[in-house]
Amino acid sequence: xxxxxxxGAAAGAALLLLTGAGAAPAxxxxxxxxxxxxxxxxGGIAADGTVTLSGTYRxxxxxxxxxxxxxxxxxxxxxxxxxxxxRAVCDGAEHRWVNTGRAALGAFVAGTAHVEATVMELRTFSxxxxxxxxxVRGQDITLTQA
Numbered sequence: 797x798x799x800x801x802x803x804g805a806a807a808g809a810a811l812l813l814l815t816g817a818g819a820a821p822a823x824x825x826x827x828x829x830x831x832x833x834x835x836x837x838x839g840g841i842a843a844d845g846t847v848t849l850s851g852t853y854r855x856x857x858x859x860x861x862x863x864x865x866x867x868x869x870x871x872x873x874x875x876x877x878x879x880x881x882x883r884a885v886c887d888g889a890e891h892r893w894v895n896t897g898r899a900a901l902g903a904f905v906a907g908t909a910h911v912e913a914t915v916m917e918l919r920t921f922s923x924x925x926x927x928x929x930x931x932v933r934g935q936d937i938t939l940t941q942a
Contacts, residue, residue: 831855831930840942855886864893870909
């Protein structure tokens with residue numbers, strides 16, 4: 797099998813993706829959220845490092861699977877830790893989400909922390925699942941020892 801034609805095809809595909817030809821249509825823009833998400837003012841941290849975050853979300857329609865994800869950071873650290881994920885229902889109604897995840901012991905302590913919650917759908921474009929964001933919210937919360 798000749799390798800040169802395969803390399804040319806791979807380079808061409810990469811160039812198309814870099815120039816935006818493989819990008820999502822304008823209607824699926826990250827800049828035009830189609831839903832909402834809130835974060836509760838408080839979260840819990842257990843003795844074993846398990847963190848629980850919650851809030852509400854709303855999205856009106858979807859063509860692929862939708863998830864509510866959350867991440868947490870604390871102090872001056874720029875590292876965000878993913879805290880669980882919840883499957884979302886996009887029926888136009890407001891729903892609660894609760895995400896739980898275990899961080900390394902000592903990664904978080906009771907006090908102020910920053911949460912980012914995202915409602916994200918995986919839509920298929922040209923056979924590839926690509927993320928489409930329905931809503932994003934960043935908010936400071938208070939972690940309490942559970």
